[in-house]
Amino acid sequence: MTQEAALRELTEGKYKYGFVTEIEADQVPRGLSEGVVRAISEKKGEPAWMLEWRLRAYRHWLGMVEPTWSSVRYPKIDYQDIVYYSAPKPTKKLDSMDEVDPELTRAFEKLGIPLAEQKRLAGVAVDAVFDSVSVATTFKEKLAEKGIVFCSFSEAVKNHPDLVKKYLGSVVPYTDNFFATLNSAVFSDGSFAYIPKGVRCPMELSTYFRINAQDTGQFERTLIVADEGSYVSYLEGCTAPMRDTNQLHAAVVELVALPGAQIKYSTVQNWYPGDAEGRGGIYNFVTKRGKALERSKISWTQVETGSAITWKYPSCILQGDDSVGEFYSVALTNHHQQADTGTKMIHVGKRTRSTIISKGISAGHGQNTYRGLVKVLKGAQGARNYSQCDSLLIGDRCGAHTFPYIEVKNPSAQVEHEATTSKIGEDQLFYCRQRGIAEEDAVSMIVNGFARQVLKELPMEFAVEAQKLLGMSLEGSVG
Amino acid sequence: MRPEREMLSIRGLKAGVAGREILQGLDLEVKAGEVHAIMGPNGSGKSTLAGVLAGRETYTVTAGQVTFDGEDLLALTPEKRAVRGVFLAFQYPVEIPGVGNMYFLRTAFNALRKARGEEELDAMDFLALAKERMKLVKMDPSFASRSVNEGFSGGEKKRNEILQMAVLEPRLAILDEVDSGLDIDALRIVADGVNALRAPERAMIVVTHYQRLLDYIRPDHVHVMANGRIVTSGGPELALELEKRGYGWVEKEPPPRQAAMEARP
Numbered sequence A: 001m002t003q004e005a006a007l008r009e010l011t012e013g014k015y016k017y018g019f020v021t022e023i024e025a026d027q028v029p030r031g032l033s034e035g036v037v038r039a040i041s042e043k044k045g046e047p048a049w050m051l052e053w054r055l056r057a058y059r060h061w062l063g064m065v066e067p068t069w070s071s072v073r074y075p076k077i078d079y080q081d082i083v084y085y086s087a088p089k090p091t092k093k094l095d096s097m098d099e100v101d102p103e104l105t106r107a108f109e110k111l112g113i114p115l116a117e118q119k120r121l122a123g124v125a126v127d128a129v130f131d132s133v134s135v136a137t138t139f140k141e142k143l144a145e146k147g148i149v150f151c152s153f154s155e156a157v158k159n160h161p162d163l164v165k166k167y168l169g170s171v172v173p174y175t176d177n178f179f180a181t182l183n184s185a186v187f188s189d190g191s192f193a194y195i196p197k198g199v200r201c202p203m204e205l206s207t208y209f210r211i212n213a214q215d216t217g218q219f220e221r222t223l224i225v226a227d228e229g230s231y232v233s234y235l236e237g238c239t240a241p242m243r244d245t246n247q248l249h250a251a252v253v254e255l256v257a258l259p260g261a262q263i264k265y266s267t268v269q270n271w272y273p274g275d276a277e278g279r280g281g282i283y284n285f286v287t288k289r290g291k292a293l294e295r296s297k298i299s300w301t302q303v304e305t306g307s308a309i310t311w312k313y314p315s316c317i318l319q320g321d322d323s324v325g326e327f328y329s330v331a332l333t334n335h336h337q338q339a340d341t342g343t344k345m346i347h348v349g350k351r352t353r354s355t356i357i358s359k360g361i362s363a364g365h366g367q368n369t370y371r372g373l374v375k376v377l378k379g380a381q382g383a384r385n386y387s388q389c390d391s392l393l394i395g396d397r398c399g400a401h402t403f404p405y406i407e408v409k410n411p412s413a414q415v416e417h418e419a420t421t422s423k424i425g426e427d428q429l430f431y432c433r434q435r436g437i438a439e440e441d442a443v444s445m446i447v448n449g450f451a452r453q454v455l456k457e458l459p460m461e462f463a464v465e466a467q468k469l470l471g472m473s474l475e476g477s478v479g
Numbered sequence B: 001m002r003p004e005r006e007m008l009s010i011r012g013l014k015a016g017v018a019g020r021e022i023l024q025g026l027d028l029e030v031k032a033g034e035v036h037a038i039m040g041p042n043g044s045g046k047s048t049l050a051g052v053l054a055g056r057e058t059y060t061v062t063a064g065q066v067t068f069d070g071e072d073l074l075a076l077t078p079e080k081r082a083v084r085g086v087f088l089a090f091q092y093p094v095e096i097p098g099v100g101n102m103y104f105l106r107t108a109f110n111a112l113r114k115a116r117g118e119e120e121l122d123a124m125d126f127l128a129l130a131k132e133r134m135k136l137v138k139m140d141p142s143f144a145s146r147s148v149n150e151g152f153s154g155g156e157k158k159r160n161e162i163l164q165m166a167v168l169e170p171r172l173a174i175l176d177e178v179d180s181g182l183d184i185d186a187l188r189i190v191a192d193g194v195n196a197l198r199a200p201e202r203a204m205i206v207v208t209h210y211q212r213l214l215d216y217i218r219p220d221h222v223h224v225m226a227n228g229r230i231v232t233s234g235g236p237e238l239a240l241e242l243e244k245r246g247y248g249w250v251e252k253e254p255p256p257r258q259a260a261m262e263a264r265p
Helices: A003-012 A034-043 A048-062 A102-111 A115-121 A140-144 A153-159 A161-167 A178-186 A426-434 A439-450 A460-473 B046-054 B078-084 B101-115 B123-136 B141-145 B154-168 B184-196 B212-216 B236-245 B248-252 B257-262
Strands: A025-027 A086-088 A127-130 A149-152 A191-195 A205-210 A221-226 A231-239 A246-249 A252-257 A262-269 A281-292 A297-304 A309-312 A315-318 A324-333 A338-341 A344-347 A353-362 A367-376 A384-393 A399-408 A414-423 B006-017 B020-031 B035-039 B060-068 B086-089 B096-100 B172-176 B203-208 B221-226 B229-234
Touching: A034 A048, A034 A178, A048 A178, A140 A149, A149 A153, A153 A161, A153 A191, A153 A221, A161 A191, A161 A221, A178 A252, A178 A281, A191 A205, A191 A231, A221 A231, A221 A262, A252 A262, A252 A297, A262 A281, A262 A460, A281 A297, A281 A324, A297 A309, A297 A338, A297 A460, A315 A324, A315 A353, A324 A338, A324 A367, A324 A460, A344 A353, A353 A367, A353 A399, A353 A439, A367 A384, A367 A414, A384 A399, A384 A439, A399 A414, A426 A439, A426 B078, A426 B096, A439 A460, A439 B096, A439 B101, B006 B046, B006 B203, B020 B046, B020 B060, B020 B203, B020 B229, B035 B046, B035 B236, B046 B060, B046 B078, B046 B086, B046 B172, B046 B203, B078 B086, B078 B101, B086 B154, B096 B101, B101 B123, B101 B141, B101 B154, B123 B141, B123 B154, B123 B184, B141 B154, B154 B184, B184 B212, B203 B212, B221 B236, B229 B236, B236 B248
Parallel strands: A127 A205, A191 A221, A205 A231, A221 A252, A231 A262, A246 A281, A252 A281, A262 A297, A281 A309, A281 A315, A297 A324, A309 A338, A315 A344, A324 A353, A338 A367, A344 A367, A353 A384, A367 A399, A384 A414, B035 B203, B035 B221, B086 B172, B172 B203
Antiparallel strands: A025 A086, A149 A191, B006 B020, B006 B060, B221 B229
């Protein structure tokens, strides 16, 4: 690459995952109807109870209205113009890096992700959800030795129906909200994990999601159950090709932490954000929620750099006494991206504790909203919450908004909220540049410093990736 | 023996902010190995000069030339000037929350090395270098892991600037009011650090309001600024005279600059 081309690429800040993979796909017809729901269920060879559940959700959804209370603005979505199921035709599985799209390999090289990591992310060694179905899940045997189940959601329905029946919808019921209900009707795949009593999962479990086909929605569903005293750390990553039309992603994640269990759930979300003028990009409307029983802990960490619109509130229902909920978030919006994200911490049990650290970064015309609820119910004696919401603005055309809702019904509760808004100053940039650090690198450094509290919560290897992602997402945002 | 060639040459420099001219035709020649003090009352343009030399974009240069080793300095971005060896110790060092002091310094150090086609140092080697230089400004090792200037006292910030200078080893160091807000002990530490960095191949421009600093950092030349230009120049004795007579003297009836220059041995 010539120096000029390299420079151009650097300053224009192009999305590095914008390729399309030419794979034959098995799709259902465009649009949504009871017939489509049945067809999806049939294609997956699901048992009757699963189809029943989907149909109940679909019928409920028909009577629901798309929510409008968030700060995000987008043209009306035509739900009849979406393909609800698209699966790569089963031709061959990826067995080695040689078979991975060289474009993808190049993108990973640009990110500086080591080969082992590339393999994982490329779907050679983890559960990879490509468009709608799970392509490959490995390490299964090693995990099975400890009794850990980690597989695609479809497999779980077949092989572990009792667990799925017991916990599916137990945290996010199919009636929950417009997008979650839609997901319940048409979800095509996703991941399932079960960690047995007292087992500490020996490795990070991770899922890599990718939307490939045009006009398809992706509706994956993740269910993680950590049995008593167990521990699991789970990571999801997401990318999508560049397209000038918008694509819908409406996922549901349910976490169940039984007494004494710990679930750490990390997300690095890098869906296609649209181009610099705001054309295209993923609509990311996601419902994530965990239920924490006695002495258990649920920790959400998210780095949200992608999507045209992000609408998600990973939440914790702190049901059991002494349970702990955490939410660490970095949301970055550049160009015309919009993010409305935050968390809900519902304190039900006694001495429940929650921590919220939210870092919003806005550049270009980006709009970034923190929306959070801390709710302390009557019985939550001695509940405590600490919230910190910081916003960083780059340039003068972007916006940051904070909506912290606090409802306290128990007088012994302690709730603290701190918020700051700052701007990357010319002074900071000049200071770095005077020391020899190029402007783009300086912005990246300042932003990473701002987000450090959250990034340090990520598993090591992903913290490195997330740091680079933050820098890349801001390319072209200064000067 | 000092090299005779000018390192920095400023001719007829005019610069200002938003239509207001602050520097109004400034001339200055600096050779390698020399220490020049620039004194003057508030608003005389001392800090503007420091900012213009380092490339601060809030200032617009409207006339004049600045060459550094014969190259047009004004045509370079701030980071390129840093690569050429221009260093500014800030009057108000900037805080960068969440960015470790050592990480920042190593990033700067390696950015300069890379741009100069030199080999970058890894974290371990760099830490060894930085620790050794930290002794120069009597800096506690705990500074290494703190965020850049965040929560630092005034004295700590200034020491941090000198540490950066000690590590980055510039060819031309511009110290902008490095003495402001320092008590006598902190002043001595900062001055000792600066003196230790004096070298035949390095020039320094020390901008200060007070003569006090020059008791510790003894300049080769003293220049007095008023209304955006240098109105008189001389040896260290000029600073003492200013201390006695105040700035009113130079502003009202500036002694002819040439005479002061010729009086130099």
